[in-house]
Structure formats: structure tokens, C-alpha cells
Amino acid sequence: MDTFIFIFLAVLTIGSGLGMVLNRNTVNSALFLVLNMVSIAGIYLLLQAQFLALIQILVYAGAIMVLFLFVIMLLNLDDERSLFSKVRAKYISAFFLGVVTLSLILYSLEGVADLLPEISPEMETAGTVEALGDVLYTDYLFAFEMTAILLTAAVVGALMIAQYKKSNNGASE
Amino acid sequence: MAEVTLSSFIVLGVALFMLLNSAAIAVYAERRVAAFIQNRMGPNRVGPAGLLQPIADVLKLLLKEDVTPTEGNKFIHAVAPMIPVITALMTVAVIPFGEGLYATNINASVLYLLAVASLGVYGVTLAGWASNSKYSLLGGLRAAAQMISYELPLGMAVASVVIFVGSLRVVDIAAYQETWWFFFLNPLGAIIFIIAAFAESNRTPFDLVEAEQELVGGFHTEYSSMKFGMFFLAEYMHVVINSMLMTTFFFGAYHLPFAGYWLPELSPLVKGILDVSVFTIKTGFFMFLFIWVRWTIPRFKYNQVMKLGWSRLLPLSIANFIVIAAILFFIVN
């Protein structure tokens, strides 16, 4: 069963990734990306990395992609009509049916069923918040702090690029 | 991961049944309370004291014509109403209704709650976009911006509770409040949480998403029949869910006030009944609060909503978090 779920999620991940890249409609692309994030979260869950899975959904699917959608929808206000391309219900249902069928075929192929290695029982404890917090603030403290700098720099940088300044003679406004 | 047992299924089944019904009750209650506040009668014709009114409402919705905008995106238009309902239903999986009465006790279930809640906004946003109407689109955009803005203070308020308990399990948070509710330990956090929860469920004074005077119907302008019914249902389900969350995080979950000091040991059955009743009464009170606020407080302007979220609540919630962390670290330890 685990193998089947994995294959299903893997196909869904790749399929939605392709869908996202190949789709000409930006909103549909963004939605495919959401689907992609959610299926990756599913794969994390299969690996017993619960914290990672939840954060994946919370941060990427829940926050970042909503902002993406917000911006896309805001920018395309004028040519709404052209937004609706040929993507219709039947294509999307066909996509999902295709995913199910493909994963069924892959699963039923002999050899695939036992392809996945056993998930080590230690993962059950390693994927929890407590375990993660433990290593994050001891072994990986350096990377953690450097990430803090990275994020600060990224926020400041994004504002620098987005900001519109008329002139700044010596002092900025 | 926690084992799935028979009791999980039973609790989950009962909880879902109660949630679906409570949404209907909330609709009825809203109309009765509104009538009371406005000094009129409210629905009192269908059934005794109008109690069967929700059933009549749903019947009416089912019989209406389902209109889909021709220029809209039909698939997303159809899918969008399901999303908030699904996310609302997913939430109850981790809420403890009594000591040991929960469907599942996953690690990091607080994050699960936040993650599921954050997905709910897709329903409103996509509904707004797929309708191909400017009112709907504006409603959807407002929903997206508002959700993101208030998710942060909400998350920080929850985090300020989590550092007391040292666990991300909702069950542990509930159990921790046996003697002292978090409302007493962390009042600022509680207030921030309540405000943010109002904003997250798009209720007055934060119902910019469907402000009638500006946006006709907001994101559901182009919805009719049961698709509209789904949104309607989801709104009240979110009211119920948010009431449950307020109860669980800040108002002692299933505990009576300071129960640890005076409540004697009870047999499991009596304790169970007591817990569930206490939880239900508290949830009921917060549902009443939601309705009460809606009929007494006017709506904010959009810029006020954004300002309140970003430049008031967010710094306040972060400051609250840091102060509590410092107190816990330096004084309590």
C-alpha cells in the first residue's frame, strides 16, 4: 500500500510539475504548483517526516502560493477574458485519471512493488518536532543562524528593488 | 504515527456529525440572535420556535437553479466551494473534546491546524477568480490579502501558548490548562487570537470579502443554489471551528475554571460527560460572541484592516511572544 501511495504521489508530483511548466495560463500554473507542493508534502508524510510535511503545506501551499495567486490575479485584471484558455474540466479530470492509471500500471508492473526500501523505524522519532528542534539548535546551529541572515538580507533586498525613490541626495527619503 | 483505533473512528464520526449540525444550528442562532438584538421576532414559523428553519433553507437552496458564468472557468468554479468545507471538516481530527476524547493525536498537530486553515483561503480566492466578475475578483483578492495578513498574528499568538506547554500537540495544550487557563496566563495572546480568528473566518468587522455595499456579494456574487449553500455552510462551520480553537487554546478546552484545584477525581464516564458538556458550552458561548459582534460592530475600511493586521497586531503579537519567552526563561526556570 505504501508503495502504491508513493507511486501515486510521485506521478502526481511530476505530472503537476510538468503541468505547471507547460501550462500557458498563469493561474492554472500556480494551481498546479499548489498541487505539486501538496503531493510533495504527502511524500514527506510517507517518510514519517511529519513536521516537514506540515511546514511544507503551511508555508508553501498556504502562504507563498496564496501570495503568488494574489499577484497573478492582481496583474491580469485587464485581460481577464484571455486568461481562460482551453483548460476545461475534462482536461483536468483527464489529468487526474491519467495519474491514477499510470500509477496503477507502474504499481502492477512486477518488481516495482518491492522497489522501495523499508523506512527505517528511527524515522518515526527523527521526523518529530522535538527531534528536529534538538538538532537544529545544536548540530545545525550555524546553518540556522546563517539562514536568519539570509532571510533578512532577502527581505531587505526585495524591498530595495521594489522601492521607488525619486531622489536621494546623501540621505534617502 | 499514532495508531488508528476504533475509538478514533467513533470520535471522528460523532465530531463530524456534530460539526455539520452545529453549522445548521449556527445559522438558526444567527437569525434569532440578530432578531433579538434588532428587537424583532426572527424566524418562528417552521417547526416549534422556528427550529426547522435550517432544513427549509437547505431545501430552498437545493431547488434553485445552478447558474455558472459562461466566461468563467467552470471547473474551478465548481471546485472552489468544496475547499472551505473540506478544510473545516479536516480540522476536527485533532481537537480534543474531553480527556482522551480525540480522533488523533499527531505530533505537531498545532501546525496541522494552521496548515489546514491556511488552505481554506483558496476556496474564496479561486471562487472570486473563476467567476469572471469584477466584484468576485475583488472579493477574492481581499480574501487572499486578509488571510495572509492575519495568519501571522494568529500563528504568533498560538506560538506564545506553545512555549508554555513545550509541545505542539493540541492534546497537551488542552491538558496543560487544567488549573490555569491560558486566558489568565497570556491575556494579550488570547485577545490577539480572537481578533485574528474573526478576521480569518471573514466575519464582521472583517467581512470585506463580501461587503454588500461595495462588492454586491463579494466572492459569491456569481454563485447560486447549493454551490452558494456550500459557502454559506462553510462560513458557519468556520465560526464553529474557530470557537472550538479559542476554547482549546485559551479558555481551558474541556476544563472548568481552575478545575485542578477543586475538582475531585471522577469516574471516566462522568468525567467524559462533564468534559464534553463544558467544551460544548464554551464553544456555544464563542459562537454567540461571533454573532453578537456581527450585529453590533460596523465593518472596517480595507486600509484599516491592513493597518490593524500588519502594523498593530503583528508587532504586538511578536512583542508578546518575546516577553513571555523571556519571562518563562529567566523567571520561571
Place this chain on the structure above:
Amino acid sequence: MNYLLDLQSFLPGIIVAVAGLAAIMLEAFKKSANTSFSVTIGGIAVALLFAIQSLYGEAGTAFSGMIVYGGVGAFGSVVVLLGALFCVTISREYLRDLDLHNGEVYGMILFSTTGMLGLAVSNDLITLFISLETMSICLYVLAGLMKNEKIGAESALKYFLLGAFSTGFLLYGIALIYGATAATNLTEIAAAAQPTFLFLCGTGLLFVGLFFKVAAVPFHMWTPDVYQGTPTTITAFMATAAKSATFVAFVLVLTRMLPSSEIGDWQSVLQVVAILTMIVGNLIALAQDNVKRMLAYSSIAHAGYLMVGLAAGNEAGYAGVLYYLFAYTIMNAGAFGVIAYYERNHGLDFTEIDSYAGLGFKVPVMGVMLSVFLFSLAGIPPMVGFIGKYYVFAAAVQAGLIPLAIIGVLASAASVYYYLRVMVYLYFKEAHKEYSLKTPGFLFKWTLILLAVLTVYYGVEPVLPTSSLMELISSYYTV
């Protein structure tokens, strides 16, 4: 574990990061770019002192093996901080003339420097990746400082898109290496590595990511456009500090993660890349009419010479690379500084070589210094550039890579043409029209003079191989 000791081992980085936060806060609340500037200079200078001190200290690992301190890392930190310091000191006047002088710029430079310092001491692929990203993201922003100009926007966008793509390669490589060895620590990887397909793929992708950052052929396409569209003093920062940091990380990866040739023949890969980089960089530089683009291609060529040292794969080679980075930082920062001086008088178009006609006699000290830096870049004897090249090529000969050394020498002989061409314009062409040049400010002028003096001093100081600096570096590899 003792965290204070760990913190102490990354003290320069911490100081720089705190200075960066201070610079941004000062900009936000005091709106005083000059205060930010002073904080920046002060922060980097103090960090530099601590870094120099740790040069002579002992070496080891800290933060649970995430970083190294002392030794190679310390030397890398010194070079990075030197590059940052010189670029900041020459930045103020230049940025003022471009109307870009504000505290955020310094904040970004400092954050970027923090990333570089992390990169130069990384002993773990996670540290390497995060530091590289910290450095790059700040550089993307800095590349787009002139966002209202077409070339500025082009440069930022190009750098960002290609950079993000190359980061993808790097990260995927790290993931594959982790899959193959179940470790991210460089030494643990070395212990667990088998030359499996997975491991080779991973290392290859890791190399691609690093090749991109050091602008080695065939991953060099972004360099000229980005260098041209970035404010010149920031270009100097990119070309010196960023490149040095990445090369030091490269040295760490090669010496600590791939110490034996049993896990893949990476030296031959480096040889091929070195040859390509030297030839392509120098050949294209011959045809450039824009001085900034010319220096961009020359920096590609210099990456090629540095690759020779890496390809040699012996102690002399790595030591040579480190010395070369030091030399390159000094002379390249100087060269960009003088170009910035000419440019800020007459705007961005003033980097065409035509406009340099007759400028040499205008402000003689600037003309002379540009000549010194260009001579040094070309590798002409009494300058530090020559010594650097000597060490690198000697190491290649020592490793038996004589053809590689010959190609290197020929390529650098060809490079003399385009460096001298600038000087020909400076001194032997008639000016098209009269230009007036501002007198350079005190700090600007004396920074450049210091750089020129250093260029000459380290060129003549030693009887070659026993230069005290080189002895210090070699000592890291002989212990």
C-alpha cells in the same frame, strides 16, 4: 559543547553580520548613509583584525563540524574582508555620484560578506549552500542597483535567473551526494564515498554550481553583462571578494571531500575546464572595446589560471591558488577603482576604450596606478600578479601537468595585448575633446594608492618562493 568557543571561531562573520544589521537600522531610523558607511568600514576593519589574528592561531572545526577555523578558512576570510574593505572605501564617492548612496547598499554588502565568510570556512555542504545563497542573493540585489538603467535591470535579471538555475544544480548535487554517502560533512563524505554513479553525478553537479559562481567556461555567459550593468565598485566586490570566497570553498571541497583520486578523477575535469576558461576568457577579451567588459573577460581568464592551481591538486597548487586570490583581490580592486574614478566623472558610457584616449596625463597619479594594476593583471614581473601566476604554474609543472602550464603561459602572454591596449589609449592617443576630471577624494585616492603600493610591494618583497606570506600559506598544507 562550548558555544562561546564556537562563536569565537566565527567572530569575523558575526561582527560583519551585526554591522550589517546596524547599517540597515541606521538607514531606517537615522536616515544617515554616512553613519552606515562608517559602521561598515569599522565593522569590516575590526573583523579583519580578528581574521588576521586567527591566521596565526591553530586550526580546527567548530559548530559540530559545520565550519573550519584557522588555516585555509582564516586566510580566505582575510582575503574576502580585504576585498570588501577596499570596495567599500572606494564606493562612497562613486555611489554618491550615481545617486545610489544609502545605508541599505552597505547593509547588503555586509550581509553578502557574511555569506562569503561562511563560504570560505564551510566544512559542510549545508553551510556551503546556505552561505553561497546568502552571498548570491545580496549580489543579485546589488547587481540591480541601477534598476532604472536598461543595463542595470538586465544585469540583475540575468544574474538572478542564471544564478538561481545554477543553485538548483548545486543543491541537486548536494542531495545526490547525501543520497550516496548519507553525510553532508565534507570529511564524513570523504570517508564514506564510493565512486558510484550517484556520487559522481552529485559531485559533478556540485562542481557545475561552483563553476558558475567562479565564472569558469562554459558557465561564464553571465559575467560580462552582469559586470557591465553593476555599479563599478560593486563589480569590484563581486570580482574579488565573491570569487575569492567561492574559490576557497572550492579548495576546501577538493582537499576535504575529495582527497583521494579513488573517488573520481576530478583533476582531469578541472584541467579541461582550466584550459577552456583560460583560452576562451583571453580570446574574447582581445575583442572587447568596453573596459568593464574587458575586465569581465579578464576575470574569467583569471579564474582559468586559478583552476590550473586546483587542477595541479598538490599542496603547492592549493597554496598557489590562495596566494593568487590575495594578489588578484589587490590588483583587481585597484583596477576597478580607477575605472570607477573615470566613470563617475562622465557617466556610464565612459567605459568605452575610445574615451580613455589621452586620459593618462590628466590626473597623472590615476593613470600611473591604472597602468600598475593592468601590468600586474597581465603578469608582468615586478608586480604581485606575476608572483601569483608563477606559484600556480610552478605547481602545475610540479604535478607533471606541463602542457597545462604551457597553455597557461601562452594564454597570459596573449592577455598582455588587451591590457596594454588600454595603456596605449591612455598615453599614446590624442584626446577627442577636453575632459575635466574631478579631483578624487581623500579616502578614495589613498585607498587606491595603498592598493598600488601593495601590488608593487608583494611583487618585489620576496626572493620569490620564500615570501613570508607564502610560507604562512604553505604551512597550512604541510602540518
